[in-house]
Amino acid sequence: MTEQILILDFGSQYTQLIARRVRELNVYCEIHPYNNFPELTPNIKGVILSGSPCSVRDADSPKVDLDQFRNVVPVLGVCYGAQLMAHLLGGDVKPSQHREYGRARLEVGDRDSSLLAGISESSQVWMSHGDTIVRIPDNFSIIASTESVQVAAFKLEDELTYGIQFHPEVTHTTEGKQLMHNFVVDICGCSQDWTSESFVEETVSSLRQKLGNDKVVMALSGGVDSTVAAMLVHQAIGKNLYCIFVDNGLLRKNEFEEVLHSYEDMGLNIKGVDAKDHFYGLLAGLTDPEAKRKAIGKSFIDIFDQEAHLIEDVKWLGQGTIYPDVIESVSIKGPSATIKSHHNVGGLPDFMKLKVVEPLNTLFKDEVRAVGRTMGISEKILGRHPFPGPGLAIRILGDITAEKVAILQEVDAIFTGGLRKWDLYKDVWQAGAMLLPVQSVGVMGDERTYERVVALRAVTSVDGMTADWAHLPYEFLAEVSNDIINRVKGVNRVVYDISSKPPATIEWE
Incomplete structure (x- = not known):
């Protein structure tokens, strides 16, 4: 069976990022809800407890029996996962006097810690928590701190169980990949053969x-x-x-x-x-x-x-x-x-x-x-851009006709073809054109026109969950606009959408 790391999800927005970081090490992992996960089998080499928007101090906060994992496989608690360990094993977790959201400097206290091997003595990490561990149980040892959080990282004595109150999975933690390698490869002993x-x-x-x-x-x-x-x-x-x-x-x-x-x-x-x-x-x-x-x-x-x-x-x-x-x-x-x-x-x-x-x-x-x-x-x-399941139907605002589809297909072909011609296609997450339900006055030659308006949309993104409008060169937009108006009969005005997601969405419908 394929070696794997088991990730227990307590509802963190970053849980998928933890999985991504493990996979980048050529190690297979699976995410399971904290209250519905498989039994440990010999191919499960370690367990990671995710963060959560909850507080361990709440009566109905998500909990898990740690004895199922401790001294069976290595365990790493991340943020809420670390606080849950401390809370369940006799420590104190309180609301932070100064809540830490954003960058902090991690000061490594135990240079012999396997989890922190190769980490700089002062390393940038990303914090995102409203609670903090104010007292650790007797069998815990502090291995790293920040200026405002004494217990930034800990280890349980005589076992491969660790907790950290920062997020190694986000890019803002500059040496997060090293820490994940330390845990997954060195401590859990995964062979990195999942390719x-x-x-x-x-x-x-x-x-x-x-x-x-x-x-x-x-x-x-x-x-x-x-x-x-x-x-x-x-x-x-x-x-x-x-x-x-x-x-x-x-x-x-x-x-x-x-x-x-x-x-x-x-x-x-x-x-x-x-x-x-x-x-x-x-x-x-x-x-x-x-x-x-x-x-x-x-x-x-x-x-x-x-x-x-x-x-x-x-x-x-x-x-x-x-x-x-x-x-x-x-x-x-x-x-x-x-x-x-x-x-x-x-x-x-x-x-x-x-x-x-x-x-x-x-x-x-x-x-x-x-x-x-x-x-x-x-x-x-x-390398294709994502394309909506309903296709151009949700890029034509209003009713659908074969004539409108033909117009939008021509516009889309000029736009995406231009992105490829200018070597911009790979820099954009998704691009397309919208046919708007409005008409606009224009002048073509000696004639006034009253024709359709199209909106061009191009965004940059990592996963489509959030997106920024693509800052395409003015020269490119000018050329594409000119081509569309000259070559697509029935269109006399082109606009460019500069809305980000949120508050807008990538598609218009």
Whole structure:
């Protein structure tokens, strides 16, 4: 079994970052709610207790029996996790006299500590807590402090159990990666052999065993996740994978033909379905964004189900679910900023009567791309910007018509093509154009015009949860605006969206 670190989630906004830092060390880890986690098995080499927005002093704060882990595997408590250790084992946790939020200087007190090996004597760390440990139990020893927090890091005597009141997982803790390496590799003894190559080998082998000669059907979108998932299943069962790519009429310009051709070149058993007219008919007259989303979702399911039933003896539904989808769909007690349902989790309706296979449901997005590169998938697919499931329907404000889609496809092609031409595409997290439900007076030649307005949107982000508008060069924007107005009939004004998320969202609907 693959070595792993078990991360118990108490509701911290940083829990996924802890997992990311462990994965960067080529060590597998899993996040589980503090009140619903698996039993320790020999492959679990250590446990990390996350932070939390709660206070250990509250009667209903999340708690866990530490005796399940202590002296069995190494344990690291981060912020709330450290305070929970102190609180449960006889120490005192009180509200901070001076709450620490932000940067602080960590003064290492125990230069022989394995957890702090290689850490500078005075190192920048990131604090984010309203409580602090004011008294440690008798069997604790302080190994680091800050100017205002005496117990910034501690160790339990005669056991590999540690606590820290700062966050090593955020980049503001400048030597956080070293500390994580010390705990995961040196203290827990993980071998750092979890790589994209090993993942592909193990996953394909597991899929072969799991699926046997069964048939699998998958809906592909041209996106990163579904493509990589399909290639893993394809490597395992070949032509027994049946892929369906539906053209809902709301894709980018020429995307259906180009992506379909790419999939055929990759050897996938793929069927393209032209359903543009069906979708346009159902969307006719709908202006409410949620109504448009529901109509598109229902139509897709109906068409996919119809196509899937044309394949005899299908047993499995393949999906491109990734790890954040799974994490964010698991509720935990407390004021955690969970918990949304995701369209991938749970899959299509029960009436399809298929078992679900999700080969990527343990990976983050960047890991999915690494796996894709290992399998030789084109960078044109792996490097694509995220694209909304409802497609251009939520970038056309108001009702949907084929004419509006054609206009927006042309605008989008000029904008994204320009980003590539100027070598800006990789610097942007997501870019697209919005067709606004307003018209504007303009002058073209000797004629006055009264035509459509489009808004260009480009953002920079790490994960899409927050985003800043991309500061694109004025010269680039001028060229793109000029090209759009000259080449797209029906558009006479271009604006650029300079709103960040929050308060705005990336998409307009």
